[in-house]
Amino acid sequence: MSVVDYEIRNQIGIVRLNNPPVNALSQALRAGILAAVERAQTDESRAILIICEGRTFVAGADISEFNQPPVLPTLPDVVAGIEQSQKPVIAALHGTALGGGLELALACHYRCALPSAKVGLPEVKLGLLPGAGGTQYLPRLAGVEAALELITSGNPVSAQRAHTLGVIDAVLDDEKSPVTPLDNAAIAYAQTLLSQSAPLRRVRDIEIPPDTVSENYFHKAREQLARRYRGQPAPQLIADCIQAAVEKPIDAGLALERMHFERCLHSSESAAMRHLFFAERQCTKVVGLAKDVTAKPVRSVGIIGGGTMGGGIAMNFANAGIPVRMLEINDEAMARGLAIVQRNYAASVKKGRLTQESMDRAMACIQGTTDYAELSQVDLVIEAVFENLEIKQQVFRKLDEVCKPGAILASNTSYQDLDAIAAVTRRPEDVIGLHFFSPANVMKLLEVVRGAQTSDSVLATAMQLARAIGKVPVLSRVCYGFIGNRMLNQYFRQAHLCLMEGATPAQIDGAMESWGMAMGPLAVGDLSGLDIGYKARQAEPDNPDHQRVYCLPDALVEMGRLGQKTGAGYYRYDPETRAREEDAEVLALARKLAAERGVTPRSLSDEEIRNRLLLALVNEGARILEEGVAQRASDIDVVYANGYGFPRYRGGPMYFADQLGGEAVLVRLRGLYAETGDPCWKPAALIESLAATGKNFTDEVMA
Numbered sequence: 252m253s254v255v256d257y258e259i260r261n262q263i264g265i266v267r268l269n270n271p272p273v274n275a276l277s278q279a280l281r282a283g284i285l286a287a288v289e290r291a292q293t294d295e296s297r298a299i300l301i302i303c304e305g306r307t308f309v310a311g312a313d314i315s316e317f318n319q320p321p322v323l324p325t326l327p328d329v330v331a332g333i334e335q336s337q338k339p340v341i342a343a344l345h346g347t348a349l350g351g352g353l354e355l356a357l358a359c360h361y362r363c364a365l366p367s368a369k370v371g372l373p374e375v376k377l378g379l380l381p382g383a384g385g386t387q388y389l390p391r392l393a394g395v396e397a398a399l400e401l402i403t404s405g406n407p408v409s410a411q412r413a414h415t416l417g418v419i420d421a422v423l424d425d426e427k428s429p430v431t432p433l434d435n436a437a438i439a440y441a442q443t444l445l446s447q448s449a450p451l452r453r454v455r456d457i458e459i460p461p462d463t464v465s466e467n468y469f470h471k472a473r474e475q476l477a478r479r480y481r482g483q484p485a486p487q488l489i490a491d492c493i494q495a496a497v498e499k500p501i502d503a504g505l506a507l508e509r510m511h512f513e514r515c516l517h518s519s520e521s522a523a524m525r526h527l528f529f530a531e532r533q534c535t536k537v538v539g540l541a542k543d544v545t546a547k548p549v550r551s552v553g554i555i556g557g558g559t560m561g562g563g564i565a566m567n568f569a570n571a572g573i574p575v576r577m578l579e580i581n582d583e584a585m586a587r588g589l590a591i592v593q594r595n596y597a598a599s600v601k602k603g604r605l606t607q608e609s610m611d612r613a614m615a616c617i618q619g620t621t622d623y624a625e626l627s628q629v630d631l632v633i634e635a636v637f638e639n640l641e642i643k644q645q646v647f648r649k650l651d652e653v654c655k656p657g658a659i660l661a662s663n664t665s666y667q668d669l670d671a672i673a674a675v676t677r678r679p680e681d682v683i684g685l686h687f688f689s690p691a692n693v694m695k696l697l698e699v700v701r702g703a704q705t706s707d708s709v710l711a712t713a714m715q716l717a718r719a720i721g722k723v724p725v726l727s728r729v730c731y732g733f734i735g736n737r738m739l740n741q742y743f744r745q746a747h748l749c750l751m752e753g754a755t756p757a758q759i760d761g762a763m764e765s766w767g768m769a770m771g772p773l774a775v776g777d778l779s780g781l782d783i784g785y786k787a788r789q790a791e792p793d794n795p796d797h798q799r800v801y802c803l804p805d806a807l808v809e810m811g812r813l814g815q816k817t818g819a820g821y822y823r824y825d826p827e828t829r830a831r832e833e834d835a836e837v838l839a840l841a842r843k844l845a846a847e848r849g850v851t852p853r854s855l856s857d858e859e860i861r862n863r864l865l866l867a868l869v870n871e872g873a874r875i876l877e878e879g880v881a882q883r884a885s886d887i888d889v890v891y892a893n894g895y896g897f898p899r900y901r902g903g904p905m906y907f908a909d910q911l912g913g914e915a916v917l918v919r920l921r922g923l924y925a926e927t928g929d930p931c932w933k934p935a936a937l938i939e940s941l942a943a944t945g946k947n948f949t950d951e952v953m954a
């Protein structure tokens with residue numbers, strides 16, 4: 252079968268698209284569709300049906316073509332060709348009709364869909380806007396407000412919701428045709444339209460009444476979008492296009508959309524977001540894992556520890572319908588853990604993100620226990636107890652005793668040596684790290700930590716399972732802090748050095764937040780609690796680096812200022828709004844501690860702060876790659892974009908370094924090293940070699 256086939260069945264010209272895996276609109280597909288629609292104009296067919304093979308209708312333009320010179324026909328050419336057809340064209344949707352795929356369908360005169368189908372315009376998630384009429388057609392069908400929300404959120408909606416909005420004309424009843432459900436039902440729908448002499452209904456002809464939204468609607472919408480999407484141009488341009496749909500003739504709206512699409516396509520923001528799109532798919536692949544390694548089935552899960560972390564982890568499995576046994580030391584602790592989970596679900600129901608029915612179904616999947624014996628038959632156990640090696644080893648000894656042979660034993664540790672944990676069991680090949688990020692039911696990132704003896708099938712299971720529960724898995728080898736926290740330590744360290752040298756918490760956080768970080772490093776410290784780092788440093792009381800760099804947070808903890816939970820840390824927090832305020836007491840303390848260490852305060856520019864914090868990430872990231880801790884640079888970008896609030900439109904720390912160029916990174920690192928003599932600035936050998944060869948981080952696969 253070629254990418255586009257054409258046949259006539261029962262007077263319906265069927266244009267069948269077949270471009271696996273997701274029928275992305277490659278040049279061959281675009282040309283094939285146009286040719287088939289043209290051919291159908293002169294044959295005996297009475298209507299034309301566009302239908303897709305495989306798991307989905309067209310999932311959008313082919314994103315991999317965006318980095319290459321454009322080739323004709325463009326998608327707008329295809330849209331125009333379909334729209335001008337003299338015979339009705341009907342799109343039959345299944346799977347996910349997204350982006351250019353939905354635009355293709357909007358060009359058709361009618362749209363039908365299987366009940367399981369979803370439709371959406373997710374271009375904004377790639378730093379783009381719909382470039383083949385989406386911003387002009389969708390408001391004509393769904394109304395301005397719904398269209399603006401759909402296009403600026405990028406989130407898909409169900410076929411039923413799309414039907415209610417008027418985007419889809421018919422939701423097909425697939426029960427009646429179990430063999431080839433879509434074909435039969437869609438052909439039947441096309442024939443019904445013919446029997447009713449349904450007119451050629453072109454979305455472009457629908458008028459949007461000029462008074463459809465209030466006078467300052469777009470002004471307010473732009474303000475909201477600016478807050479929601481700091482630093483991103485595409486959402487503002489989407490608002491411009493939808494306003495044009497209301498105020499201008501359609502061809503003027505389409506011209507504006509085309510201009511804005513081109514602008515976004517060539518923006519650094521979109522290039523970075525497209526990099527992450529592919530990186531998030533690449534990271535699921537384990538280099539060197541044989542194709543015939545099969546994943547084990549995971550039909551039940553045990554979780555050790557029903558605290559905030561354990562409960563959050565349990566929710567992931569419950570949401571996927573996998574039964575969970577959550578173990579706590581006694582009934583009270585168990586009841587507290589289950590109550591936290593219940594509260595989290597109830598909050599989602601209240602916000603309208605979850606139905607009561609789904610909540611009940613999920614809660615029914617989670618059962619508490621205080622008896623290890625009840626974990627004897629589970630396929631996977633995840634330990635989420637206090638971050639202490641001895642305690643974790645005790646848990647694993649116990650699991651080794653009770654769990655069935657072949658069960659996967661996972662630790663959620665963020666810092667401990669996984670191999671030392673595995674070593675206390677008789678089955679280190681079944682031990683793996685599954686490092687969830689807090690809140691575990693929300694954060695997408697999952698670091699999958701491969702111990703020295705972890706078996707390939709356990710690894711394959713973890714990577715597959717992660718996707719099944721909606722996580723983005725990134726493989727790491729064992730080291731202190733794995734990928735994310737090991738780099739974060741260097742980033743935090745620079746933030747504290749800047750603080751000692753004369754910058755204020757507000758300046759440091761402001762410098763990083765205005766650059767796009769979701770939260771500055773010191774605000775993050777206050778949020779997670781300053782006592783965590785304090786306790787870790789207590790284990791190394793004689794480390795001179797700790798005394799020099801972290802004397803301020805240590806002093807704050809000793810004053811009872813643990814961060815947000817005590818209303819004060821680096822900042823003081825408004826008890827009502829939780830808004831942070833700079834605190835003169837902290838500034839004075841910082842100056843005093845710096846003076847005691849012989850540091851004369853100076854003024855640091857935001858540029859210097861950003862340069863140091865980001866280069867600290869880059870240099871440590873390079874070392875992580877050199878050591879083979881991460882498989883590829885883009886995996887590190889995925890870690891930072893999904894677990895550490897790194898702005899997606901900057902692509903991640905290693906992508907950022909690639910944009911600067913190896914040579915420039917090296918010059919900056921050498922400069923900092925010469926100035927401070929701090930070994931952290933000694934350029935990683937990988938950076939030296941990239942600078943010498945002119946290669947990028949993203950060209951390298953390390954493991």
Ligand code: 3H9
Pocket residue numbers: 272273275307310311312313314315326327347349350351352354373374377379380381382383385529532533
């Ligand atoms: C657009 O349409 C612009 C237009 O408005 C205007 C144009 C003028 N292109 O995600 P998966 C690959 S912008 C190329 O693992 P799933 C993907 O890389 C586009 N490749 O599957 C992966 O490759 P590999 C708007 C694509 O079942 C493989 O397919 N559309 C594309 O978990 C499987 O992908 C979007 O943004 C593509 N468009 O999820 C939709 N899509 O196997 C983007 C996928 O080598 N796509 N690939 O790693 C998705 O959201 C998900 O892929 C989808 C399937 C939900 C469809």
